[in-house]
Amino acid sequence: MIYLDHAAATPVSPNALRAMLPYFSEDFFNPSAPYLPAKRVREAYEAAKNDIAHAIGAKGTDLVITAGATESINLAFTAASYTSRSKILALVTEHAAVLEAAKNYPHELVKVDKNGLIDIDDFRKKLSNEVVLVSISLANNELGTIQPLAEISELLRAVRQERLRQGIATPLYLHSDASQALNLLDINVARLGVDLLTLNAAKCGGPKGVGALYLAHGITLHPLAVGGGQERGLRSGTENVPGVIGFATAVKETKAHLSGNRKKYQEMASALRQELAHTSIVAHKPEKVKPIFLGNPKHQLVSFVPVCFPGLDAERLIYKLEQEDIYLSTGAACAANKGSKSHVLAAIGLSDDEIAGSLRISLGATNNPAQIRQSASLIRAAVEQEYQRLAKRQ
Amino acid sequence: MIYLDHAAATPVSPNALRAMLPYFSEDFFNPSAPYLPAKRVREAYEAAKNDIAHAIGAKGTDLVITAGATESINLAFTAASYTSRSKILALVTEHAAVLEAAKNYPHELVKVDKNGLIDIDDFRKKLSNEVVLVSISLANNELGTIQPLAEISELLRAVRQERLRQGIATPLYLHSDASQALNLLDINVARLGVDLLTLNAAKCGGPKGVGALYLAHGITLHPLAVGGGQERGLRSGTENVPGVIGFATAVKETKAHLSGNRKKYQEMASALRQELAHTSIVAHKPEKVKPIFLGNPKHQLVSFVPVCFPGLDAERLIYKLEQEDIYLSTGAACAANKGSKSHVLAAIGLSDDEIAGSLRISLGATNNPAQIRQSASLIRAAVEQEYQRLAKRQ
Numbered sequence: 001m002i003y004l005d006h007a008a009a010t011p012v013s014p015n016a017l018r019a020m021l022p023y024f025s026e027d028f029f030n031p032s033a034p035y036l037p038a039k040r041v042r043e044a045y046e047a048a049k050n051d052i053a054h055a056i057g058a059k060g061t062d063l064v065i066t067a068g069a070t071e072s073i074n075l076a077f078t079a080a081s082y083t084s085r086s087k088i089l090a091l092v093t094e095h096a097a098v099l100e101a102a103k104n105y106p107h108e109l110v111k112v113d114k115n116g117l118i119d120i121d122d123f124r125k126k127l128s129n130e131v132v133l134v135s136i137s138l139a140n141n142e143l144g145t146i147q148p149l150a151e152i153s154e155l156l157r158a159v160r161q162e163r164l165r166q167g168i169a170t171p172l173y174l175h176s177d178a179s180q181a182l183n184l185l186d187i188n189v190a191r192l193g194v195d196l197l198t199l200n201a202a203k204c205g206g207p208k209g210v211g212a213l214y215l216a217h218g219i220t221l222h223p224l225a226v227g228g229g230q231e232r233g234l235r236s237g238t239e240n241v242p243g244v245i246g247f248a249t250a251v252k253e254t255k256a257h258l259s260g261n262r263k264k265y266q267e268m269a270s271a272l273r274q275e276l277a278h279t280s281i282v283a284h285k286p287e288k289v290k291p292i293f294l295g296n297p298k299h300q301l302v303s304f305v306p307v308c309f310p311g312l313d314a315e316r317l318i319y320k321l322e323q324e325d326i327y328l329s330t331g332a333a334c335a336a337n338k339g340s341k342s343h344v345l346a347a348i349g350l351s352d353d354e355i356a357g358s359l360r361i362s363l364g365a366t367n368n369p370a371q372i373r374q375s376a377s378l379i380r381a382a383v384e385q386e387y388q389r390l391a392k393r394q
Numbered sequence: 395m396i397y398l399d400h401a402a403a404t405p406v407s408p409n410a411l412r413a414m415l416p417y418f419s420e421d422f423f424n425p426s427a428p429y430l431p432a433k434r435v436r437e438a439y440e441a442a443k444n445d446i447a448h449a450i451g452a453k454g455t456d457l458v459i460t461a462g463a464t465e466s467i468n469l470a471f472t473a474a475s476y477t478s479r480s481k482i483l484a485l486v487t488e489h490a491a492v493l494e495a496a497k498n499y500p501h502e503l504v505k506v507d508k509n510g511l512i513d514i515d516d517f518r519k520k521l522s523n524e525v526v527l528v529s530i531s532l533a534n535n536e537l538g539t540i541q542p543l544a545e546i547s548e549l550l551r552a553v554r555q556e557r558l559r560q561g562i563a564t565p566l567y568l569h570s571d572a573s574q575a576l577n578l579l580d581i582n583v584a585r586l587g588v589d590l591l592t593l594n595a596a597k598c599g600g601p602k603g604v605g606a607l608y609l610a611h612g613i614t615l616h617p618l619a620v621g622g623g624q625e626r627g628l629r630s631g632t633e634n635v636p637g638v639i640g641f642a643t644a645v646k647e648t649k650a651h652l653s654g655n656r657k658k659y660q661e662m663a664s665a666l667r668q669e670l671a672h673t674s675i676v677a678h679k680p681e682k683v684k685p686i687f688l689g690n691p692k693h694q695l696v697s698f699v700p701v702c703f704p705g706l707d708a709e710r711l712i713y714k715l716e717q718e719d720i721y722l723s724t725g726a727a728c729a730a731n732k733g734s735k736s737h738v739l740a741a742i743g744l745s746d747d748e749i750a751g752s753l754r755i756s757l758g759a760t761n762n763p764a765q766i767r768q769s770a771s772l773i774r775a776a777v778e779q780e781y782q783r784l785a786k787r788q
Contacts, residue, residue: 001431008432009424009632017418024411024601030403034712035721037395038402067461067603070631074619097621097630104620202632207418209461209603209634224618225468226498227491236491237464238403238596240603318428327429 002375004328006203006303006364007141007180012246013205013365019249020207023242031239032228045241048248052212055251056178056197057188064213064221064234065244069179069200070097071224072213075234076175076196077101078222079133086132086170091118093143093344098135098177106130115296116145116348118152127159129168137177138185138192142331142344142360143295144304146185149176153193173219179203179211183254183364184262184301189214201243205250205365210243265363266302268372272361275376276307281387291383294348294358305361308350312357312386320382326375328361396769398722400597400697400758401535401574407599407759410643414601417636425633426622439635442642446606449645450572450591451582458607458615458628459638463573463594464491465618466607469628470569470590471495472616473527480526480564485512487537487738492529492571500524509690510539510742512546521553523562531571532579532586536725536738536754537689538698540579543570547587567613573597573605577648577758578656578695583608595641598648599759604637659757660696662766666755669770670701675781685777688742688752699755702744706751706780714776720769722755 012020029038031045050060066072074097080086088107090098093116099109108126111119118136127134134156139146153174160172175196178187183204189197197214201207215221215234227236254261276291294306309317314330321328331342345355359379363372406414423432425439444454460466468491474480482501484492487510493503502520505513512530521528528550533540547568554566569590572581577598583591591608595601609615609628621630648655670685688700703711708724715722725736739749753773757766 005424005427005429008427009422011420011422012418014419017415020418021411024406025408026405028403028405029721030399033399033402033721033723034709035399035716035723037721067465067634068631070621071461071619073621095621096623097619100620100623100630207634207636208632209637225465225491226494227464227467227489229490229494236494237462238602240461240601242601243603315428322429327423327427327431329427329429 002326002371003366004326004361004363004375006366007144007360007362008329009208010203010205010364011366012207013250013253015253016206016246016249020242020246023245027241031241032230041241045239045244048244051248052199052244052251053214055182055187055255056199056214057190058214062214062216064215064231065239066211066213066235067209067240068202068211069095069177069198070211072198072200072211073097073135073175073177074101075213075221075224076198077105077133077135078224079173079175079196079219080105081222082132082171085130087128087130088133088135089123089126089131090135091137091147092347093140093145094135094137095141095177095179098137099343102135112145112347114348115299116140116143116294116344117296117299118147120155123152124155129163129170132171133173133175135175135177137179138181138187139178139301140344141180142342143306143348144180144301144362145295146181146299146301149174149192149194157193180301182251183258184265184303186258189216195219201247201250204254206247207243210240210247212247261365262302268363268367268369269302269305271369272305272363272372272376275373275380276305276383279309279380279383281384292354294345294350303363305363306358307361308354308358309383309386310354310357311390312383314357314359317359317379317382317386320386321379324378324382326378328359330358331360396720396765397760398720398755398757398769400760401538401754401756402723403602404597404599404758405760406601406640407644407647409647410599410601410640413643414636414640417639421635425635426624435635439633439638442638445642446593446638446645447608449576449581449649450593450608451584452608456608456610458609458625459633460605460607460629461603461634462596462605463489463571463592466592466594466605467491467529467569467571468495469607469615469618470592471499471527471529472618473567473569473590473613474499475616476526476565479524481522481524482527482529483517483520483525484529485531485541486741487534487539488529488531489535489571489573492531493737496529506539506741508742509693510534510537510738511690511693512541514549517546518549523557523564526565527567527569529569529571531573532575532581533572533695534738535574536736537700537742538574538695538756539689540575540693540695543568543586543588551587574695576645577652578659578697580652583610589613595637595644599644600641601637604634604641606641655759656696662757662761662763663696663699665763666699666766666770669767669774670699670777673703673774673777675778686748688739688744697757699757700752701755702748702752703777703780704748704751705784706777708751708753711753711773711776711780714780715773718772718776720772722753724752725754
């Protein structure tokens with residue numbers, strides 16, 4: 001099996017799973033119970049939260065543990081309940097969780113350029129005094145495009161000062177969904193200048209069903225669910241102890257191997273791009289076509305190789321490659337499942353035809369160079385066959 | 395170790411953990427991804443949902459998977475967004491998740507009798523035409539008191555018909571939190587007459603961080619978090635596949651051993667009650683005191699032995715027994731942690747002094763008769779020592 005869809009899900013790392021196991025069985029206690037073994041579970045849970053927080057330059061008490069990125073994003077957006085007219089700005093290419101959550105508030109979407117990078121002029125234009133929350137993913141889940149968050153937060157700082165000068169009390173927060181970036185970038189909340197940051201265990205070798213929201217001091221959020229008052233009242237319910245232990249172990253591991261993994265993924269991605277660039281295309285239309293690599297590698301997660309084969313049906317390619325035990329996708333899993341066309345690829349200006357011929361390849365911990373060489377030639381062969389098939393039909 | 399706090403948390407059953415393991419590592423795929431191994435994960439997930447649903451006489455498509463009972467309850471309560479004046483009725487003895495979630499809506503609390511059973515007269519009186527949702531736990535989490543849900547749902551059926559007759563369109567739903575009951579009672583949603591039912595994996599041998607909400611046809615809920623549209627749009631976010639597989643395995647197991655376990659717990663609870671009843675109490679006050687067993691065993695989960703030792707400090711008892719590796723609690727873990735007095739014991743008419751002297755003993759899968767005999771005599775000895783200590787101090 002060659003798995004090329006790490007942006008959709010990652011296996012739980014063996015170390016993370018090993019760390020989780022005792023908390024299912026012998027150390028199963030409710031961390032809020034009053035006896036010693038339960039208090040030890042509480043300590044392990046809080047230590048794990050600290051480990052996750054340290055990886056982004058924060059403290060454990062700055063985090064709210066959630067059931068995943070979607071919940072974190074929805075919780076973060078409650079900061080926009082400041083007034084009923086408070087507005088959210090989000091990138092047009094954000095994940096469905098951001099775009100759907102934004103619909104619960106007055107909101108506007110900010111354009112991107114052909115590489116998926118924020119259109120700063122459009123952003124400035126839409127940054128009116130009603131805007132309370134700006135949501136820009138650190139790295140896009142289909143293109144891997146890394147947004148210039150530090151630059152954006154500088155701009156927001158200037159806007160805050162201007163509001164202060166004008167006596168406007170409306171706060172202005174920067175939220176970023178870092179789901180795709182945690183295992184590929186060195187993240188520091190202070191350096192990025194974010195007020196809210198969404199993390200997802202399942203994209204970096206941790207278990208599904210666990211996420212976190214980093215929350216700077218002084219931001220008022222409204223819990224999505226209330227009850228026993230866990231997570232400082234922001235997220236009630238018995239803590240998912242094994243999940244958080246697994247998340248922390250995966251984060252520490254990914255952090256320890258960050259530069260080595262980046263180098264490894266970069267080399268593999270580069271080999272894959274080279275092989276695919278040489279795909280011999282028998283054009284089925286009079287025009288000469290060639291593969292289009294989406295995004296700009298200078299501003300892209302090193303593990304992402306989103307590529308468009310104009311005129312082809314990417315779903316047929318996925319099916320063909322599945323026969324060779326190569327697994328990849330057309331875009332976000334939740335969208336792919338519904339057969340809807342990618343709003344991300346539309347936003348960077350691809351035609352419907354180009355969107356239909358696009359693959360998202362995302363490398364990760366399960367890959368090695370030999371696998372990538374093998375899959376590159378198999379993907380190339382599948383693409384060439386498809387183009388030949390189409391040429392014959394004409 | 396003798397664990398007597400199964401109402402707070404249960405260890406994940408070895409079979410449930412075994413069933414979960416492959417879904418962390420080799421079958422880690424995102425169930426919404428388009429390739430075959432991911433589709434197999436989707437099938438396993440849906441089959442697990444079906445298994446959970448079958449255990450309560452429902453279909454998999456009737457369930458929304460959540461991160462636990464608290465989330466299920468908060469989601470269920472969104473049915474009360476019918477109009478801004480729509481009212482919720484809940485028992486005064488409900489779990490904090492119910493009581494806190496009710497505060498987001500117009501609501502009233504229904505009284506209970508000295509055994510914690512619903513005060514039907516008070517209930518009838520408060521069942522005005524504004525009431526849209528009634529929330530009554532199947533079994534209370536501190537007393538184990540089993541409410542007469544079938545009788546309550548009959549009453550609600552009559553009220554619905556009366557509303558229909560009067561041309562009142564306001565719906566009337568019955569929600570029940572069955573967190574404590576799933577592994578001790580034979581639950582069937584049709585027989586109980588509930589429209590919404592909350593389930594919790596972590597109280598019946600499944601993992602923490604997983605729950606479910608059963609939802610009858612035709613009820614409009616409002617998702618707490620939106621995004622990719624999973625769980626029919628009612629609960630977005632990548633599915634917690636291993637968690638749901640573990641939950642299903644635990645539910646099937648608990649269902650298969652229901653009558654055997656009930657008998658086993660009943661015998662152990664009875665032995666414990668007998669031993670504790672014979673506690674020789676040197677009263678520290680002139681009045682003769684004796685242990686008070688809370689609730690009525692006829693309407694109580696067989697695994698619950700809530701008991702009050704008037705005049706004693708239950709927290710001291712917990713600490714003493716912890717030295718003997720016996721773990722029990724004073725009440726709900728999330729409340730115990732905050733040192734607040736039990737609202738449940740106050741509601742059944744206990745004085746502050748009696749509440750301070752109350753223990754919640756809840757038996758379960760980790761117990762055997764020899765353990766219970768041993769713990770009974772150790773609890774009795776600890777209680778007797780405490781009474782002697784207090785008598786000397788006078």
